[in-house]
Amino acid sequence: MTAPIETTGADARPETVLEGAGRKEIEGRSLGRIAWTRFKRDKAAMAGGIVVVLLILTAVLSKPLQSLLGLDPNAFNQSLVDPVLLAPKGSFGGISWDHPLGVEPQTGRDILARILEGSWVSLVVAVGSTLLSVVIGVVMGVVAGFYGGWVDSFISRLMDTFLAFPLLLFAISISASLQGNAFGMEGLTLRIAVLIFVIGFFSWPYIGRIVRAQTLSLREREFVEAARSLGARGPFILFRELLPNLIAPILVYATLLIPTNILFEASLSFLGVGIAPPQASWGGMLTQAVDLYEVDPMFMVIPGMAIFITVLAFNLLGDGLRDALDPRGK
Secondary structure (H helix, E strand, C coil): CEEECCCCHHHCCCCEEECCCCCCCCCCCCHHHHHHHHHHHCHHHHHHHHHHHHHHHHHHCHHHHHHHHCCCCCCCCHHHECCCCCCECCCCCCCCCCCCCCECCCCCCEHHHHHHHHHHHHHHHHHHHHHHHHHHHHHHHHHHHHHCHHHHHHHHHHHHHHHHCCHHHHHHHHHHHCCCEECCEEHHHHHHHHHHHHHHHCCHHHHHHHHHHHHHHHCCCHHHHHHHHCCCCHHHHHHHHHHHHHHHHHHHHHHHHHHHHHHHHHHHHHCCCCCCCCCCCHHHHHHHHHCCCCCCCHHHHHHHHHHHHHHHHHHHHHHHHHHHHCHHHC
């Protein structure tokens, strides 16, 4: 329906206006906003994202939280432990208002304090090793996929060589040999640096293969051919044309790689070559719980649940990001 504009005199114009033209105009949406809209519809991914944010805040603020709550992860409380059974006094591992998650058998150390203390260690190792593997994998994968030829063959064989390494045994041997001090570092700093290097350096071929496959597909696209026709050279095409189109798969894979690295760090700590006591770590707590689970089952359940919730939250977040950024992958 249209309605004529009634005007008189010199201002009279034979124009018409559409009914409802004064309503709110339709706005265009960017790709990021469309992906965010898809992501918000996924309740499981949103729940995982919220848990991940809370975990990161807990890890970053672990020291202030311990001070605020009056917790000390290394303080012994022998009065809370039965001197004969060596089990925490009370039910469910000594859970009380003062110790919401109970205390350790034998030592009486507060489990909540040690969970908070171990959270930042696990996330620092997982995130640091993920960043290292992503950087190496992206560079090698992009170069192999874009240049092809002997460069692709060399990098592909290098990936196969790294994938053939028995990673767990190699990580155990390196971590066990680098004790005391090395490379100007010692103690906890050295342990964390070694774990980040071992896990990250030997994990890059996994993301490298994914990036290489995506690059092989993208290098034949029209926008790359257009850049070449305008005189763009290799480095410009790599950094300005290909990498921006690889951000989505890189982000998704990195999100899914973090929980894998959390489990790897926990496994190394469980085997005694990761984070050394008295520094708290979730894997180290499970190691101690192996000999004490009959005395206090909660001592094994709580750090195990911390690892389970963290890994599940990151996996849900990664799946949601994959569906939001590439709905065709469903």
